[in-house]
Amino acid sequence: MQDNTNNTLLTVAGLKTHFPVRGGLLSRTKAWVKAVDGVDLAVQRGKTLGLVGESGSGKTTVGRTLLRLIPQTGGKVVFDGRDVFSLTNSEMRVVRKRMQIIFQDPVGSLNPRMTVGNIVGEPLKVHSSMTRTERRTEVGRLLERVGLAAGYARRYPHEFSGGQRQRIGIARALAPKPDFIVCDEPVSALDVSIQAQILNLLSDLQDELGLSYLFIAHNLAVVEHFAHQVAVMYLGKIVEVADRDDLYNNPTHPYTKALLSAVPRPEPNPDRERIRLPGEVPSPINPPSGCAFYPRCPLTRQRAEELGSSERHTVVVDGQAAPVVRRCTIDVPTLKPTADDASHCHACLLQQD
Ligand SMILES: Nc1ncnc2c1ncn2[C@@H]1O[C@H](COP(=O)(O)OP(=O)(O)OP(=O)(O)O)[C@@H](O)[C@H]1O
Ligand code: SF4
Ligand SMILES: [Mg+2]
Secondary structure (H helix, E strand, O other), rough: OOOOOOEEEEEEEEEEEEEEEOOOOOOEEEEEEEEEEEEEEEEEEEOOEEEEOOOOOHHHHHHHHHOOOOOEEEEEEEOOEHHHHHHOOHHHHHHHHHHHOOOOOOOOOOOOOOOOHHHHHHHHHHHHOOOOOHHHHHHHHHHHHOOHHHHHHOOOOOOHHHHHHHHHHHHHOOOOOOOEEEOOOOOOOOOOHHHHHHHHHHHHHHHOOOEEEEEEEEHHHOOOOOEEEEEEEEEEEEEEEEEEEHHHHHOOOOHHHHHHHHOOOOOOOOOOOOOOOOOOOOOOOOOOOEEEEEEEEOOHHHHHHHHHHHEEEEEEEEEEEEEEEEEHOOOOOOOOOOOOOOOOOOOHHHOOO
16 A cells, blocks of 8 residues: 555554553563554545554554554654654644544533634644634534534534534544545544535545545444445554555455445345354453464365364364464564555465465
């Protein structure tokens, strides 16, 4: 997914974010949570990259790290040609105007003691030289742009429904006129009917303002009609990335296949049976060696059946012994293009030979 053409607004290479686990009387670091462990991504101008994975896979940590809201452990983020991690604080303030975030929880992310006008107007205070009157006019315009009345500026967040609060969060993100927005599960907490309205709003704003989104979701259904490209994340790493239609019609990584099999379809397809993965997502403190997906991977089990004992290894998952290909427990797969399509990449050792 390395694309250094001018169409690429944001490139993430080898991003790592590890959190210390402290304990004992002296609060020493006992271990590390490898929340993000070598992520590569590229977001194209005016497009949406969906980032999908189960809870705890590291999606929020990717979004927050690339915005420099939490410190990185390693890797590089380039935004419109600028190396984000090497910017000084004052340079970062300028770039931050252009990189915004919308949060999952529309209640917790809005200060209950501030009026909507002050919430949406705050970024204008920080990032622009507008007078108070100009700010008030701009806040009214932003509220109307996200489908709210300009007069709502005088009210407080608790006076609004979940969908309306998310609109307020979007207006606040739009205030500094960004090019790029991390949308961290912005519809997960909303009713299904409201979800569609918010997705439509984000889509209209993208068309109108040329915005680029990193859109985080925990299932593939949410981003299916919204993202232009989709990256699938498992235990701190990207396991597959492709153009949207290609990923949905032709998934190659066994984890993506399992996630897709859980997406409800209008017409049931007998060829697409639900794949239930054994076991749980392992802890990112002590992830499995080699390919971290191997204890749950249907493909390695199937291939191991065909191999001699020297190439097999046995794991116990859900109390049952299962064979896996030994190589999957040793080598760490990296994202590489699939055989037919350079823009469709996957990280699966047994499909890269
Ligand atoms: N500040 C922190 N300190 C320690 N561990 C953390 C911290 N923030 C996140 N983690 C851990 O990092 C891992 C990834 O968390 P993250 O919130 O990025 O996942 P996620 O994919 O966004 O999950 P969800 O779908 O539940 O939002 C999890 O194991 C989480 O417990
Ligand atoms: S590398 Fe092995 S364990 Fe990992 S996805 Fe491929 S087959 Fe499964
Ligand atoms: Mg999250």
